Amino acid sequence: MPETFDLVLAGGTVVNHDGEGPRDIGIRGGRIAAIGALAGAAAGETIDCRGLHLLPGVIDSQVHFREPGGEHKEDLESGSRAAVLGGVTAVFEMPNTNPLTTSPEALADKIRRGRHRMHCDFAFWVGGTHENARDVAELERLPGAAGIKVFMGASTGNLLVKDDAGVTEILKRTRRRAAFHSEDEYRMEERRGLRVPGDPSSHPVWRDAVAALRCTERLVGIARATGARIHVLHISTADEMRYLAAHKDWASCEVTPHHLTLSADDYARIGTRLQMNPPVRDKAHQAGIWWGVEQGIADILGSDHAPHTLDEKAKPYPDSPSGMPGVQTLVPVMLDHVAKGRLSLARFVDMTSHGPQRLFGLAGKGRLAVGWDADVTVVDLKRTETITDAWSASRAAWTPYDGMSVTGWPVGTIVRGRRVMWDNEIVTPATGEPCRFAECLPVG
16 A cells, blocks of 8 residues: 655655755655655655755744834735745744734734734744843743844844843843844944945944944853853854854854845945845955854854835935845855855755754754654755846845846745745745744643
């Protein structure tokens, strides 16, 4: 009697924790049921994946989907649509919405908004503040919570804990890994006058490398003193990479496609569209970030998808907001680096699937293995496409990579056994569910 599956992905090259090779994947009940030669199996649907690579579902653990409060530039549906069109199967969304995600009620509201309306699976970071520091141990363990996120430097939104005492009060109560925007607010306040009106290239002069390194040094010191695990988001400096190389016992870190791909030279070309916090810097810092990837210091990739409308970005600097879309372009931009030999495919998978699972304790996601959620990112490593504003599904409707030709393209997104995207089209109604985390699973 042949095995029966709901779906078989046939003839592709499977890339997972034991290497890569030609294998089929059999899916049943939303989970992987078999990996191997399944030519004799019966299936409700079989997808011919010859010539394609089957990767563990890509997890983007830093996105800003702006809902509630900023739906004119993004919402949970449109942001997740962009995610799955880009091959991303799960996202962790940030707390600087309006209202802020700093309470059980705000988290529950976001989960309600996302369930079966988002096209990918999801979790939500809970903002750590002076006001809720006493409650973070409970907040970080709520269903659907990715953990606690703290802004030590002001960015888009109203979350800011710039002082060591405030950060200490939060970290001494956390048990999960807490995430940080690490820029020294005190130094940035002193240097605010260095912003040049109308010149976004002065953005990294104002928010300089010293501000980033100084804050990360402070943060690691507090983590050691409190015994907390920390995650430093969007590393933008070579200095931080060198420093973190000696402090990996306490700190994990994330790098972004824009810091790896774009440089300060691009301010002249795209102006405020390049404006991010922390800033895109010169090529020496970009080289230092790549060194951190090559040496294994950088743990994961995140897009820091942070859309604003073109009208908002057209405001003269410094009135222009910081942020750019990125969730849809994470996979193709980084696969182009794979094609150019800058990054191995195995390292890409480690930074987008295995790494997020390992750092944040995702239950059942981040691997292609029997019993795990059938989340698969299907890619064509030889396909050459041009990224355009017209391809962008974000409500912001633009990308800093407009006109960039890439080799390597997401052709399919499978979420819990459902073919959500295939060949640039959404083919299944939204069925997104909250991610589960090992440290927060219900007992009994």
